Structures are given as structure tokens and as C-alpha cells.
Amino acid sequence: MGMTMAEKILARKAGKTRVSPGEIVMARVDCAMMDDILGPRVQIADELKRLGATIWDRQKVVVISDHYAPAANVKQAEILAFTRRWVQEVGIENYYEGQGPCHQILAEKGFSLPGTLLVGTDSHTCTAGAFGCFGTGIGSTEMLGVMVTGQIWLRVPETIRINWEGTLARGVMAKDVVLKTIGDIGHAGATYKVMEFAGSAIRQMPLDERMCLTNMAVEAGAKTGLIEPDEQVFDFLSTIGRTGYEPVYSDPDAAYSQVLSYNAGGLDPQVACPHEVDNIRSVDQVAGIKIDQAYLGSCTGGRFHDLAVAAQILKNRRVAPHTRLLVSPASRDIWLKASRAGILDVLAEAGAMILAPSCGACLGLHSGILAAGERCISATNRNFIGRMGSKESEVYLASPATVAASAVEGRIADPRHYL
Numbered sequence: 001m002g003m004t005m006a007e008k009i010l011a012r013k014a015g016k017t018r019v020s021p022g023e024i025v026m027a028r029v030d031c032a033m034m035d036d037i038l039g040p041r042v043q044i045a046d047e048l049k050r051l052g053a054t055i056w057d058r059q060k061v062v063v064i065s066d067h068y069a070p071a072a073n074v075k076q077a078e079i080l081a082f083t084r085r086w087v088q089e090v091g092i093e094n095y096y097e098g099q100g101p102c103h104q105i106l107a108e109k110g111f112s113l114p115g116t117l118l119v120g121t122d123s124h125t126c127t128a129g130a131f132g133c134f135g136t137g138i139g140s141t142e143m144l145g146v147m148v149t150g151q152i153w154l155r156v157p158e159t160i161r162i163n164w165e166g167t168l169a170r171g172v173m174a175k176d177v178v179l180k181t182i183g184d185i186g187h188a189g190a191t192y193k194v195m196e197f198a199g200s201a202i203r204q205m206p207l208d209e210r211m212c213l214t215n216m217a218v219e220a221g222a223k224t225g226l227i228e229p230d231e232q233v234f235d236f237l238s239t240i241g242r243t244g245y246e247p248v249y250s251d252p253d254a255a256y257s258q259v260l261s262y263n264a265g266g267l268d269p270q271v272a273c274p275h276e277v278d279n280i281r282s283v284d285q286v287a288g289i290k291i292d293q294a295y296l297g298s299c300t301g302g303r304f305h306d307l308a309v310a311a312q313i314l315k316n317r318r319v320a321p322h323t324r325l326l327v328s329p330a331s332r333d334i335w336l337k338a339s340r341a342g343i344l345d346v347l348a349e350a351g352a353m354i355l356a357p358s359c360g361a362c363l364g365l366h367s368g369i370l371a372a373g374e375r376c377i378s379a380t381n382r383n384f385i386g387r388m389g390s391k392e393s394e395v396y397l398a399s400p401a402t403v404a405a406s407a408v409e410g411r412i413a414d415p416r417h418y419l
């Protein structure tokens with residue numbers, strides 16, 4: 001019996017030749033990421049001091065201040081100041097602040113490497129799976145253990161194989177693929193499993209799009225999402241000078257707990273309605289619903305490809321007068337690239353507010369909070385009650401294309417009419 005790529009990575013990290021689902025292993029971590037919310041200031045720094053412990057390998061630790069940066073109030077500013085001081089004090093060189101959501105930064109800086117194990121104090125650490133890296137979110141207590149030992153115990157998850165074959169229609173994006181998948185299996189449909197995305201539609205996707213798929217795996221409860229790495233991944237890593245990793249691939253006779261198969265050509269744009277990610281409708285079922293805000297951004301929907309598609313739709317058009325379009329590029333690099341390509345100009349000319357790369361509006365912390373009774377269509381990954389502001393606001397999740405088309409009409413709209 002063969003192994004899935006998740007099993008192969010965990011076997012490697014546990015120093016074993018093979019592992020099976022259900023088995024508990026002690027795995028060596030390749031990279032440990034802490035963000036500003038659940039990172040050093042949530043006792044990790046204090047406990048390390050109390051234990052008199054040192055960090056197992058500072059080169060393998062990355063700290064990213066993204067949720068609170070730039071600070072919206074004194075409390076956030078204090079947390080950022082604490083985090084900054086701490087990395088200095090303990091000598092962590094991999095510190096990034098205000099450059100964008102951590103999962104995008106981990107990818108850009110080459111910490112999401114094929115065949116490796118990455119843990120982070122943020123649930124969307126699964127984003128790294130687009131690079132063939134087993135990335136998973138852990139709590140702060142668990143992270144304290146990793147800081148001291150460099151190891152973590154994990155139960156080997158079962159894997160669900162999700163095949164998408166064929167070619168997506170124009171105006172249909174990875175976000176639609178993942179919303180459709182989660183709509184079918186439910187928001188707990190992959191609990192503690194791996195979602196392995198495969199098939200010709202996935203292979204055709206740019207890396208930016210693949211990251212949207214793996215990013216949302218946790219929204220179905222998955223331990224991680226994975227995609228077999230290919231030339232696109234290797235080429236990207238070589239441009240940033242990362243070498244020496246060893247990719248893994250699933251064996252043809254690997255065992256899956258479930259196999260789902262889809263025809264990409266038949267997919268319509270999808271929308272997740274309030275207040276659950278699996279409350280899915282196709283766009284034509286909800287078209288016409290009035291919106292107050294449209295949001296393009298986050299570690300799900302603020303990458304270069306997302307902004308480029310939105311700009312195609314918004315070029316020579318205007319955001320509807322009663323609607324706000326907010327754009328937060330997912331990193332400083334994306335901000336610069338989009339700026340140089342003229343994309344930010346197109347968006348701003350259409351009436352968009354261009355914001356700093358940050359988590360801000362995605363989780364209702366700052367830069368775009370919703371008032372009671374307001375409705376937002378968002379390229380992000382969560383639409384829980386109150387996620388982006390008031391408990392009496394509503395969030396609809398959709399692709400960047402659908403968000404852009406909706407901004408033009410001021411109502412939920414089908415992007416295929418604009419492309």
C-alpha cells in the first residue's frame with residue numbers, strides 16, 4: 001500500500017519509513033511561525049523565561065506582526081511594541097511587521113517549502129500546502145512546546161482526495177472551486193483530515209490561486225490542505241534562492257478516506273451566504289442583493305492575480321455610489337507589483353480605497369469595520385456572525401471577480417458579464 005503526501009511528510013519528520021492514519025508520531029518541525037495575536041505575548045515569552053528555557057533553533061522561528069499592524073489603538077500598539085522588543089531580546093532575525101498577513105509572507109520569504117513541516121499560531125497556516133508543505137495551525141501552549149523542543153506530537157490524518165478536472169470558465173476562480181467543495185462536504189466535512197487537491201484544473205492554476213484552495217482547507221475543519229508541487233513552485237523558489245528541499249508526491253495506490261471528483265467546466269461562481277462558509281448558493285441565486293461594502297484582501301483573496309482580475313473588471317468602470325470598495329494587497333511585495341503594473345491606479349480610479357497590507361478588515365479589527373445592518377461581499381475566508389464588525393452585519397464570501405463585479409453594481413453580481 002502506498003502513502004499520501006501528508007503521510008510521507010509526517011513519516012519523514014518522525015524518522016520512520018512509513019506511518020498510517022490514526023498513528024501518533026513525534027515530528028520534527030522545520031519552521032515555527034508566531035503571529036502577533038497568539039504569539040509571544042500570549043504567555044510564550046513569559047513562560048520561556050519562567051522555565052529558563054532557550055529556543056531550540058532561532059533560525060527556524062518566524063514572527064510576523066500582521067493582525068495589529070499598523071496599530072489601531074494603544075492596546076494593539078503595546079502588543080506590537082512587546083513583540084518587537086521580544087524578538088530583539090531573544091535574537092529572532094525573521095521578524096516581519098506591517099508587510100501583510102503571515103501566510104503570504106511565509107510563502108514569499110521561502111518558509112513554505114515542499115516536503116517540510118510548518119506549524120503556526122494561526123489556523124490558516126494550511127495555506128503552505130500549495131507548495132507541498134504540511135502547514136498546520138496550533139495553539140500557543142503547543143507552540144511553547146515547539147519553541148523548547150523543536151518537536152510536536154501529531155495524529156496522522158486521513159486524506160480526502162479532491163479531483164477537479166477540466167478548465168474553469170472565464171470569470172470562475174479558485175475561490176469558487178473551494179466554496180463549492182466546502183459547500184458539498186460541509187464546514188466540518190474534513191475535520192482532522194487532509195484535503196488533497198488534484199486534477200488538471202488545479203495544475204492549470206497559478207500559484208496565487210492554489211494558495212486560495214489550501215488556505216480555506218481549515219474552513220472545512222481540515223488539518224491541512226495539500227497540492228503536489230510542480231515546476232511553478234520550484235521556479236518560484238529558485239527565484240528567491242531557496243534550494244535543498246525534497247518534495248514528496250502521493251503514491252498512485254495511496255489510501256484515501258474519500259475521493260471527490262468534479263468537472264471544472266461546469267462550475268458557476270459561488271457565494272457563501274451568512275453566517276456559515278457552507279451556506280453556498282451559485283451567484284445567480286443571490287444576484288441583486290444590495291451591498292454596502294466590497295472587500296478585496298487577506299491571505300485568501302488579496303494576491304496579485306486577485307487584484308489583476310479585479311482590475312480587468314473595474315477598468316473604465318466606477319464603484320456604485322452607495323458602495324465602498326476596500327482593497328488591501330496581501331503583502332508589500334504584491335502592493336508594489338500591483339502598483340508597478342498600474343493595477344492600483346485602475347482600482348483607485350474606479351473609486352477603491354487602497355489600504356495597507358494587513359489582516360485589518362478581514363477579522364473586523366480595523367480599516368473597514370461594518371456597522372449594524374451593513375452587508376459586505378468579501379474575498380476573505382470567514383463569514384461568522386460579527387466577523388467583520390457589528391453582530392448585526394452580514395458577510396457574503398465570494399471570489400475577487402465576483403467582489404469586483406458586485407462593487408460596480410452595488411449588488412451581488414455575476415462577474416462573467418464583465419469579462
Ligand SMILES: CC(C)[C@H](C(=O)O)[C@@H](O)C(=O)O
Nearest residue numbers: 037038067121122123124363
Ligand atoms: C487571530 C487568529 C488566531 C485567527 C486564526 O487563527 O485564524 C485569524 O487569523 C483569523 O483568520 O480568524
Ligand code: SF4
Nearest residue numbers: 101298299359362363
Ligand atoms: S484569515 Fe484574515 S485575519 Fe486570518 S491570517 Fe488571513 S488575513 Fe489575517
